[in-house]
Amino acid sequence: MCAIIIPEKHMHYPVLLKEIISIISPQYGGTFIDCTFGQGGHSSKILEFSNTKIIALDRDKDTLKKSLDIKRNFENRFIYKNLKFSQLNNLKLKNENVKAVLFDLGYSYIQIKDKKKGLSFDSKGELNMKMGLNDFSASDVINRLSQKELEEIFKFFGEERENKKIAFRIVQERKEKVINTEHLVRIIQSTKKIKNYKIHSATKVFQALRIFVNKEISELIYGLINATKVLKKDGIIAVVSFHSIEDKIVKYFFKTLSETKSISRYMPKVDSKKNLLKVIVKKPILPSAREIKENPSSRSAKLRYAVKKQDFYDFETDILDKFKYLIDIENYSKKI
Ligand SMILES: C[S@@+](CC[C@H](N)C(=O)[O-])C[C@H]1O[C@@H](n2cnc3c(N)ncnc32)[C@H](O)[C@@H]1O
Numbered sequence: 001m002c003a004i005i006i007p008e009k010h011m012h013y014p015v016l017l018k019e020i021i022s023i024i025s026p027q028y029g030g031t032f033i034d035c036t037f038g039q040g041g042h043s044s045k046i047l048e049f050s051n052t053k054i055i056a057l058d059r060d061k062d063t064l065k066k067s068l069d070i071k072r073n074f075e076n077r078f079i080y081k082n083l084k085f086s087q088l089n090n091l092k093l094k095n096e097n098v099k100a101v102l103f104d105l106g107y108s109y110i111q112i113k114d115k116k117k118g119l120s121f122d123s124k125g126e127l128n129m130k131m132g133l134n135d136f137s138a139s140d141v142i143n144r145l146s147q148k149e150l151e152e153i154f155k156f157f158g159e160e161r162e163n164k165k166i167a168f169r170i171v172q173e174r175k176e177k178v179i180n181t182e183h184l185v186r187i188i189q190s191t192k193k194i195k196n197y198k199i200h201s202a203t204k205v206f207q208a209l210r211i212f213v214n215k216e217i218s219e220l221i222y223g224l225i226n227a228t229k230v231l232k233k234d235g236i237i238a239v240v241s242f243h244s245i246e247d248k249i250v251k252y253f254f255k256t257l258s259e260t261k262s263i264s265r266y267m268p269k270v271d272s273k274k275n276l277l278k279v280i281v282k283k284p285i286l287p288s289a290r291e292i293k294e295n296p297s298s299r300s301a302k303l304r305y306a307v308k309k310q311d312f313y314d315f316e317t318d319i320l321d322k323f324k325y326l327i328d329i330e331n332y333s334k335k336i
Contacts, residue, residue: 012109013295014041015240016303019285020102021045023305024236026052030099033057033230035085035223038108040066043078053077055091059084059214060111060132084133086222093230100236101227105220105246107131107210109297119210121202123181129206129213136336138209142179147171149332156329157217157245158208165191166205207243212333217326220246221319224253228276233311237277240303245326247284247302253319254279254306276315277306 020042026032029051034043037056040063046052047070054077056067067080081091085103111131112119118128118138127138141153147167154163169187173179179187188202195201211217227237237254241247257277284302292299320327 012039012041013298014039014045015104015295015298015301016285016287016291017042017045019303020238020240023238023303024100024102026099028099031055031096032099033088033091033101033227034104035088035101035227036104037063037067037080038104039063039110040070042102042104044070047074047077053096054079055093055096056080057083057085057088058132062110062114062132082132084219086219086226088223088226089229091230096230098231098235100238101231103220103223103227103237103239105216105240106242118181119206121181121185121200121206125180125182127179127181127184127209129210131210131214134213136213136333138213139178139180140336141209141212141333142170142184143174144336145332149329149335152329153212153332154205154208156208156326157211158204158206159244160204160208162192162194211245212330215330215333217245217249217323217330220249221253221323221327224250225317225319228257228308228315229313231308233308235308236305237308238303238305240301242300242302247304249319249323250304251284252322253317254304256319257315257317258306276308276310278309279304279306281305 024032026046026049029049031053032046034046034054034056037043037058040056043054043056046054056079059082061082064080064082070078071080083090107119111117115123116128117130118126127142129138142150145153150167150170151163154160154166160166166188169191170179170184173183173187184205185202188205192201224237231237239250241250254277258275258279284304287298287301
């Protein structure tokens with residue numbers, strides 16, 4: 001067993017590291033796909049085990065520098081691609097023995113601290129929130145979509161109860177001038193009646209905008225579908241989510257594919273009584289009290305994982321239908 005390195009305060013901290021390592025078992029070697037490379041915390045730990053290989057993806061090209069540091073030490077065992085994980089199936093993986101696919105969703109400490117990305121409410125200037133490989137920014141959303149569309153984005157992606165009032169004020173105020181980050185925070189603070197002193201009043205709207213700008217719903221859904229396709233039999237999909245919408249999607253995907261009915265009826269050779277995935281632990285794995293103390297932003301993390309039990313790639317899932325109402329909202333971006 002390997003020791004966990006506890007980083008200094010304010011450094012990037014790979015969430016649920018010990019738990020993930022014990023689930024994906026890199027000590028037996030194989031190829032691991034890290035869909036959310038970030039600062040390489042999980043990838044680096046896996047590479048400490050000989051006979052492992054990492055294929056790392058990240059949509060944020062600012063993660064390239066860190067990838068080059070790792071590449072120097074693990075020339076033949078590390079591949080990095082600036083790619084969205086929804087496109088995982090475009091990797092040429094013919095002879096790879098993919099043992100696990102890891103998703104550590106959301107954003108990193110480095111990204112939230114990067115004022116240019118505008119992910120936090122103390123950012124200044126033009127609204128942004130693009131994590132990388134985006135088609136539009138939060139400024140386009142706030143300044144161009146209709147009141148109704150903004151309401152729904154805030155309601156469904158942020159669970160913001162005061163979505164209507166906030167959307168109304170935005171539409172009024174943008175008649176005067178383009179709304180930037182400080183202006184949006186002021187609008188939210190002065191509009192909201194319900195005060196929650198534990199979280200910043202702009203948290204929910206900012207979450208909603210980040211999800212919308214980065215199309216995080218369809219990214220996750222296609223990421224899960226494609227991860228299931230590239231995995232080998234007995235391989236593991238492990239997902240760390242940070243908010244209830246993500247967790248709901250992951251839970252539904254794992255649950256329905258571990259029920260008999262989800263196996264493709266178009267694949268006659270496959271014994272339809274078997275399930276594609278196996279969920280070993282039904283409840284999500286949460287960070288320990290010690291981890292939350294070291295890294296408070298891990299407090300909302302939930303880890304779920306499933307094992308692929310069939311070595312075939314074609315399967316049916318109704319996940320796109322199930323979450324169509326969210327994808328329809330994401331598609332408001334077509335009007336930008
Ligand atoms: C929480 S951080 C991952 C941290 C990483 N596990 C580590 O230990 O350093 C999430 C990373 O995923 C990336 N990301 C988010 N959505 C993505 C997507 N759809 N495709 C590829 N990368 C994504 C972000 O840019 C960010 O760097």
